[in-house]
Amino acid sequence: MMNQTIRRWGMALIAILGLATSVPALAQYHVTAGRATSAPAPSYGDSRRFxxxxxxxxxxxxxxxxxxxxxxxxxxxxxxxxxxxxANLSLQNQSQQGASTTYFLLRPFARYYFAHTNPLHFYLEGGLGVSSGGGTTGFEIGVRPGMSLELSRLIHLNMYWGFLGYRNKFAFSGGEGTSSSGFGLSFSPANLLLGIEFHF
Known part of the structure; x- marks a missing residue:
């Protein structure tokens, strides 16, 4: 009789100790799991404002x-x-047999990212450009498709593919296979323009 009582109390004590040690662990797991599920995933714009x-x-x-x-x-x-x-600010100098001409460009723009498939981010960039140089002032209005390759959180490789829009006596057009005046679409891998971006 005494042995059965001791055995029962021993089993109850073991159960109580097991429960006392498992409850804090379960509570900690619940809190950690809740934080993991409630915390938002980092997005492309987080901490990369400029x-x-x-x-x-x-x-x-x-x-x-x-x-x-x-x-x-x-x-x-x-x-x-x-x-x-x-906005982009460009400076271009062309020299030929001692004669030199300098061109300036100011191009404000808006960029919209329509797809994020890390590390690639696809976008459309539209804006108005004004060029001046050689006694001529020109302008353009149009859209450029592009892609950003995220090499790291800070450094991105930026790529443009051509141009869709209208130009009038615009000085900066040779890199895309288009003329200084006219309208239309130029989209070809041969017209790919590369650049570097730093995200802060």
Whole structure:
């Protein structure tokens, strides 16, 4: 009789100790699981509000004896993961047999990301560009499709594919296979333009 009582109390004590040690562990698991499920996944726009980028080109045409140098920095502000506003400022110098002409460009734009498939982010960029140089002022209005390749959280490789829109005496058009005046669509892998972007 005494042995059965001791055995029952021993089993009850073991059960109580097991329950006392398992409840805190279950509570901690519940809190951790709740945080994991409730925390939002990081998006493309998180902690990446400002985007600084641009490209550089140098070209020497031996047949025409011309040299062209272009620098095109840009700044964009991301309102959220899909929409951003910014502007590009370009400076291009063309020289031929001692004569030199400098062209300026200002292009405000809006960029809309319509697909995010990490590390690729696809977008459309539309805006108005104004160029000046050589005694001529021109403008363009149009849309450029593009893609951003996320090399890291800070550095992105940016790519443009052509142009859809209208131009009138616009100085910056040679890289896309289009003329300085006219309208239409130019979309070809051969017209791919590359640049680097830094996301802060």
């Amino acid at each position: 985007v600084l980028g641009g490209n550089f080109s140098f070209w020497r045409n031996e047949d025409a004896k011309t040299t062209s140098i272009a620098v095109s920095p840009g700044l964009m502000y991301l309102l959220n993961e899909d929409l951003g506003f910014g």
